Amino acid sequence: MKYTPIIGLEVHIELNTKTKMFCSCPADHFGKLPNTQTCPVCLGLPGALPFANKEAIDKTIKFGLALGCEISRNSRFYRKNYFYPDLPKGFQTSQLDSPLCVGGELQAKKINHIHLEEDAGKLVHQNGASLVDFNRSSVPLMELVTEPDFHDVESILVFLKEIQLIARYLNISNADMEKGSMRLEANVSLATSEQSTVNSLPDYKVELKNINSFRFLEKAINAEIKRQEEILSNGEKVEQETRGYDEVKQTTYSQRSKADAHDYRYFPEPDLPPISLSELTINNLQFTIPELPQQKRERFEQEYKLPKDYIDILVLDLDRANYFEEAAKLNNNYKLLADLMINKKLDLEFPQAAGFVRKLVELTKVEYANNDEVESVVNLVIMDNEKAVSDYKNGNGNVVGFLIGMVQKRLQGKGNVEVVRSKLLEKIQNG
Amino acid sequence: MNLPLTIKETKAGLLNKKFSAVELVDEYLKNIEANKDLNAFLTVSHEEAYKKAKEIDNNLQDTPLLGVTVAHKDLYLTKGIRTTAASKVLESYIPQYSATVVDRIEKAGGITLGKTNCDAWAHGGSGENSDFGPTKNPWNKTHVPGGSSSGSAVAVAAGLSLVATGTDTGGSIRQPANFCGVVGLKPTYGAVSRYGVIAMASSLDTMGSFGRTVEDVETVFNVIKGSDGYDSTVVDSAFRIPHSKLKIGIPKEYFTDGLDKEVEKSIMEASKVFEKAGVELVPVSLPNTKHAVSVYYIIQPAEVSSNLERYDGIRFGNSREDFGAEAKRRIMLGTYVLSVGYYDAYYLKAQKVRSKLIQDFDLAFEKVDAILAPVAPTAAFELGEKNSDPLKMYLEDIFTVSANLAGIPGLAIPSGFNKQGLPLGFQLLGPRFGENILFELGKIYEKSK
Numbered sequence: 001m002k003y004t005p006i007i008g009l010e011v012h013i014e015l016n017t018k019t020k021m022f023c024s025c026p027a028d029h030f031g032k033l034p035n036t037q038t039c040p041v042c043l044g045l046p047g048a049l050p051f052a053n054k055e056a057i058d059k060t061i062k063f064g065l066a067l068g069c070e071i072s073r074n075s076r077f078y079r080k081n082y083f084y085p086d087l088p089k090g091f092q093t094s095q096l097d098s099p100l101c102v103g104g105e106l107q108a109k110k111i112n113h114i115h116l117e118e119d120a121g122k123l124v125h126q127n128g129a130s131l132v133d134f135n136r137s138s139v140p141l142m143e144l145v146t147e148p149d150f151h152d153v154e155s156i157l158v159f160l161k162e163i164q165l166i167a168r169y170l171n172i173s174n175a176d177m178e179k180g181s182m183r184l185e186a187n188v189s190l191a192t193s194e195q196s197t198v199n200s201l202p203d204y205k206v207e208l209k210n211i212n213s214f215r216f217l218e219k220a221i222n223a224e225i226k227r228q229e230e231i232l233s234n235g236e237k238v239e240q241e242t243r244g245y246d247e248v249k250q251t252t253y254s255q256r257s258k259a260d261a262h263d264y265r266y267f268p269e270p271d272l273p274p275i276s277l278s279e280l281t282i283n284n285l286q287f288t289i290p291e292l293p294q295q296k297r298e299r300f301e302q303e304y305k306l307p308k309d310y311i312d313i314l315v316l317d318l319d320r321a322n323y324f325e326e327a328a329k330l331n332n333n334y335k336l337l338a339d340l341m342i343n344k345k346l347d348l349e350f351p352q353a354a355g356f357v358r359k360l361v362e363l364t365k366v367e368y369a370n371n372d373e374v375e376s377v378v379n380l381v382i383m384d385n386e387k388a389v390s391d392y393k394n395g396n397g398n399v400v401g402f403l404i405g406m407v408q409k410r411l412q413g414k415g416n417v418e419v420v421r422s423k424l425l426e427k428i429q430n431g
Numbered sequence: 432m433n434l435p436l437t438i439k440e441t442k443a444g445l446l447n448k449k450f451s452a453v454e455l456v457d458e459y460l461k462n463i464e465a466n467k468d469l470n471a472f473l474t475v476s477h478e479e480a481y482k483k484a485k486e487i488d489n490n491l492q493d494t495p496l497l498g499v500t501v502a503h504k505d506l507y508l509t510k511g512i513r514t515t516a517a518s519k520v521l522e523s524y525i526p527q528y529s530a531t532v533v534d535r536i537e538k539a540g541g542i543t544l545g546k547t548n549c550d551a552w553a554h555g556g557s558g559e560n561s562d563f564g565p566t567k568n569p570w571n572k573t574h575v576p577g578g579s580s581s582g583s584a585v586a587v588a589a590g591l592s593l594v595a596t597g598t599d600t601g602g603s604i605r606q607p608a609n610f611c612g613v614v615g616l617k618p619t620y621g622a623v624s625r626y627g628v629i630a631m632a633s634s635l636d637t638m639g640s641f642g643r644t645v646e647d648v649e650t651v652f653n654v655i656k657g658s659d660g661y662d663s664t665v666v667d668s669a670f671r672i673p674h675s676k677l678k679i680g681i682p683k684e685y686f687t688d689g690l691d692k693e694v695e696k697s698i699m700e701a702s703k704v705f706e707k708a709g710v711e712l713v714p715v716s717l718p719n720t721k722h723a724v725s726v727y728y729i730i731q732p733a734e735v736s737s738n739l740e741r742y743d744g745i746r747f748g749n750s751r752e753d754f755g756a757e758a759k760r761r762i763m764l765g766t767y768v769l770s771v772g773y774y775d776a777y778y779l780k781a782q783k784v785r786s787k788l789i790q791d792f793d794l795a796f797e798k799v800d801a802i803l804a805p806v807a808p809t810a811a812f813e814l815g816e817k818n819s820d821p822l823k824m825y826l827e828d829i830f831t832v833s834a835n836l837a838g839i840p841g842l843a844i845p846s847g848f849n850k851q852g853l854p855l856g857f858q859l860l861g862p863r864f865g866e867n868i869l870f871e872l873g874k875i876y877e878k879s880k
Contacts, residue, residue: 040627044741046521047508047530047627051663080736081769090740132745265769267778270634270734272663315456 003190003232005225006201007156008112011163014119014181020052021118024091030179034124034133040412041328044088049271052077056140057100057275059172060116062311063283064101065167066292067111071282072098077116077269081203083260084119086132093118094143096266100275106166108210110147115139131175139376148187148201153221154319157214160184165293169318177209182212186221189238191227204240208252209320211245220245261302296321304334313342326353331412361413368416371423374407378423380419381406389428400424405426434458434590438499438647441593445498446491452484452498459500459544463591463844469567471582471591472578474513475545483542485656494540495654502592504583505546505554507533508627513542516629517561518551519753522744530627531659532596532638539654542594544600552739553598553631554757556606557581558825559818562755568610569812569855574811577607578671580641587641594651595641600631600804601727602831604639605843609806612854614873615641616648618656619863620838622668626661632734635727635835644845645873649742652866673800677872679705679801679859680715685830687765697846698805699854701876705803708879710872715795715802719787719834726788727832728825729768731780736765755829757822760821785836792837796862801872803857805830810853834860842869844876 017027023041040048061071065358078096091141112326121137123130131307144163150156164182177181189202194216211217219241223245228238242256291299294317314321321339327337330353340346340360350356369377381403382389400421407420432449444450463475480500487498506513508526515521524604529537537543550560558566558581566581568574569589578584580597584607587595597604599617608615616639621637630636638655642648658665679700686695708713726816739762744750768777807827812846819825834841840863845856861869 044745045528045747046514046516046524046741047625049662051661081737081740083743085743085745089739090525090743090747092735137719245497263771265737265771266773267733267774270632270664306661351697383635400598402576 002193002217003229004193004196005111005151005187006148006191007150007221008187008205009144009146009150009156009159010187011146011160011165012187013063013142013144013146013167013175014185014186015056015142016171016173017053017055017140018060019053019055020138021053021056021116021140021388022138026137029135029139032135033137034131036138037135040300042088044090044137047303048271050093051142052266052272052275056116057357058285059140059170060100060114060142061277061282062166062170063144063172063291064104064114065105065282065286066170066289067101067104067114067144069104069111069278072102073278075100076274078266078271079098081268084120086137088121088134088137092120093269093272107155107156109149109159109285112145114142116242117143141228148189148205153218156221157218158265160214163291165316169290169292180212184217185209186211186217188221188228189222190225190232204239205237207242208238209244210388211257216245219250220252223250227252242407249256259404276368292357304328304338306334306338308341310338314338316380320347323347323353323356327357327360330357331356333360333364334362334365336360339343358413366403369414369420370418371412373411374415374419374423377407377410378420378427380410381426382427392428432458435508435593437644438496438593438642439497439552440652440656440720442493442497445487448492451662452485452658453481454848455498455500456480456484456542456544459592462589463544466569466589467520468572469569469585469591470548470564471566471585471589472545473515473517473548473563476509476512476543477770479512479767480542480544487540487542489547490848492540494538495650496536497540497596499541500544500592501536501541501822502547502583502595503533504549504580504595504597504719506549506598506629506631506752507546508629508798509533509543511548512546514629515544515563516552516740517560517563518758519749520751521748522562524686526627527601527702528627531624532655533627535655535656536596536651541594546584547580547595549581549583549603550579550757551755552629552735552852553579553600553603554735554761556602556824557605557814558582558811559814560757562753565814567809568581568853569809571851573813574853575814575816577610577811579603579805580607582611584608584615584639586641587611587783588611593642594647595637597639597641598628598631598842599639599831599834600635603732604641604832605841606827608641608843609845609856609858610811610848610854612848612856613641614645614648614845615639616628616866616869617654617834617841619668619840620835621666622656622708622840622864622866623652624655624657624659624662624665626659626857632731632740633738633777635731637835642746643800645870645877646843648785648842649866649870652861656673666763668864668865670867671800671862673871677710677801677868677875678713678799679872680713680795680802681764682715682717682720682802682804683794684717684720685804688824689808689829690805691851694805694807694809694855697849698803698857701844701846702803704876704880705872708875710875712801715799717788717791717795717802717833719784720878721789722784723833723836724825724829726781726784726836727828728764728818731837732761732765733769733778734765735761737770754849757821788833792833792839792860792862796865798811800868802860804860806858807831810849810851810855818852821864830858839863840869842866842867843872843875846880851857
């Protein structure tokens with residue numbers, strides 16, 4: 001191809017806060033009966049005022065810190081004015097200058113900024129009528145804007161999946177594209193080889209909107225690249241506009257031309273005082289950032305020496321990664337543990353990692369430990385457990401079970417119980 | 432019966448069983464009915480008033496506003512009682528919730544009599560912009576009562592309610608109080624919650640009240656002030672401590688050619704009253720005063736244009752076609768100054784000059800405890816006199832808008848009458864959260880004049 005795709009992303013992520021961005025209605029709106037989670041504030045009734053949700057601000061800052069952003073010491077909200085039936089106030093409370101997080105980087109792709117805003121309601125078209133559901137209105141929404149650093153769809157997918165994973169690790173959102181808690185817009189243009197050599201950007205960009213799944217993302221961007229390529233190859237200019245993706249026709253279509261572009265008439269939201277963040281606040285949030293996916297991958301590699309594809313799969317699910325680590329504390333056959341989890345999904349059958357490890361020992365039908373091994377471990381256990389041994393001698397037969405357990409622990413479950421028992425009794429009686 | 436003239440008299444009469452709350456409501460409603468031609472009320476809430484009065488009679492408690500009748504400007508949301516902002520757009524709007532101020536007054540024992548007329552959306556300084564007809568000045572019905580809180584000022588002046596609420600975005604409490612001869616307080620921005628009051632210009636709107644005496648306005652202020660968890664601009668601030676010898680500043684920029692001679696004379700007389708009472712008079716300068724109206728008519732329409740966007744007729748109210756001429760004018764002005772390419776030149780510039788104005792006041796209040804100034808260039812003008820010329824009407828705000836831009840409190844106090852028999856008065860401006868100083872000075876004036 002004689003053109004280089006130049007792509008920047010705008011990623012919207014709904015935060016999983018307890019309440020909405022500016023009122024105390026529940027933020028979890030998915031699958032709820034329409035308009036059951038509303039109040040004067042999120043309905044934009046006369047006289048209603050916003051009150052900013054601290055949890056949402058904190059979670060956005062955490063996301064920014066995880067991506068190496070600079071946190072703005074002085075941030076504030078802006079009004080973004082436009083009319084749409086799902087926008088009850090006639091403006092969206094968002095951010096413009098000094099957003100919460102500035103800069104940052106992931107996978108060598110630069111982040112321009114991350115800001116915090118509120119979601120709009122949802123339009124439902126049925127039986128010839130358009131209905132508005134305001135349950136989603138004012139749910140906290142984070143927007144991450146990247147620099148135009150992407151040149152192929154593959155790296156976009158990898159980037160987005162990592163963003164999704166980071167959001168999940170931070171427990172700030174499930175970032176589910178299918179449920180709409182993660183949404184994507186891509187700004188696509190093509191640079192000629194001359195532009196690419198001098199590192200200059202094309203003088204237009206096409207904004208692709210409403211991309212609701214990773215699958216469509218790939219198709220939509222590729223379709224748009226193809227479209228622009230054809231136009232440029234014919235010596236024509238690509239128009240700056242907003243386009244949507246038609247999943248049936250598998251093509252993009254024009255939604256709004258440059259001439260119809262909104263003038264949002266941004267101005268600082270007078271109803272919300274500026275946010276000033278102290279060094280201490282930011283540091284305290286920094287302390288709450290857990291091990292991130294990439295750090296975990298690197299540690300799993302060092303600590304467990306697992307194959308890369310195994311690590312990737314385990315790290316993709318924080319619960320599973322934790323489960324693996326619990327199992328790894330009980331059994332050092334890490335590769336086998338991972339293998340049984342990934343290829344046999346054995347972890348799904350055992351809610352406790354300990355059960356899984358027992359099963360693993362049984363499954364692998366490891367040869368029982370040989371007599372010498374058993375004998376030396378039995379000796380050790382008897383030495384370490386004088387009290388239990390003397391209890392036994394004083395007629396408490398129950399302690400045998402305990403002592404067998406201690407031997408098995410040291411043998412990592414590989415002892416033949418009958419052999420262990422007879423060795424133990426023999427040693428105690430002779431000792 | 433003779434209606435009590437103050438909150439104290441009302442409470443004492445009820446607690447000593449001189450009269451009942453129901454009898455009070457009877458009397459006020461009779462007055463409202465008899466003065467219908469003033470067009471002060473848009474909605475009278477008979478049923479709710481009697482319900483509350485009976486509650487009070489059945490369980491007399493010494494609460495701060497026991498049995499105090501109150502009329503709310505029709506910008507204050509009242510649950511279950513129609514709230515229109517005096518606009519056809521909200522002609523039949525019945526709110527699902529009440530404003531914080533309304534709730535607090537009711538909890539303190541206040542009785543809501545109804546909703547008062549005003550300039551639609553609080554846009555205006557004469558009361559003539561109401562979509563439901565102008566309010567008349569009770570002292571002379573061919574004159575305006577001032578605005579935008581026209582009906583509230585008239586209600587108190589004409590004895591239709593003991594106190595009334597208003598909103599002051601650019602003088603909308605102080606100017607009608609001045610034109611009608613009652614006391615009116617514009618509190619510090621951030622002293623009283625705006626929650627549940629239809630917004631005009633969010634960075635300028637303040638919630639205050641009208642009364643017959645400074646003490647009554649103070650009592651209401653003490654009930655309604657303080658944070659409520661809904662308006663994040665509200666601060667629970669401590670009082671200002673005044674100089675040991677009180678000092679009042681006289682700003683030379685407020686005594687200009689445009690000021691009516693009788694108005695000027697009455698203010699000079701008021702200053703003498705203060706001087707006699709032992710208050711020191713100090714000349715001060717507020718050099719940026721001349722820019723105040725220009726700054727105000729950029730910031731205010733900008734915020735208005737955004738605040739009126741929600742009235743799209745989708746969830747409640749009538750369609751946008753029902754907006755009146757003044758609202759449309761401000762929507763267009765505001766939209767223009769916020770547009771790409773004009774924002775920096777107008778809105779941002781205006782905000783910068785606003786900071787200068789704030790500095791002027793900060794400097795002045797280092798020297799003095801309060802500033803004495805006229806409220807309006809003239810006494811109440813005639814109905815129709817300025818209505819056809821918006822610019823002339825905007826200049827009415829010349830002495831009031833600075834306080835809103837600076838977020839400082841202002842107390843309008845009546846001082847007498849002009850030769851035509853129309854009320855005259857003045858305003859005291861104080862430092863932020865200096866309401867206590869204004870009340871102290873106001874009471875000194877009332878006692879000494």
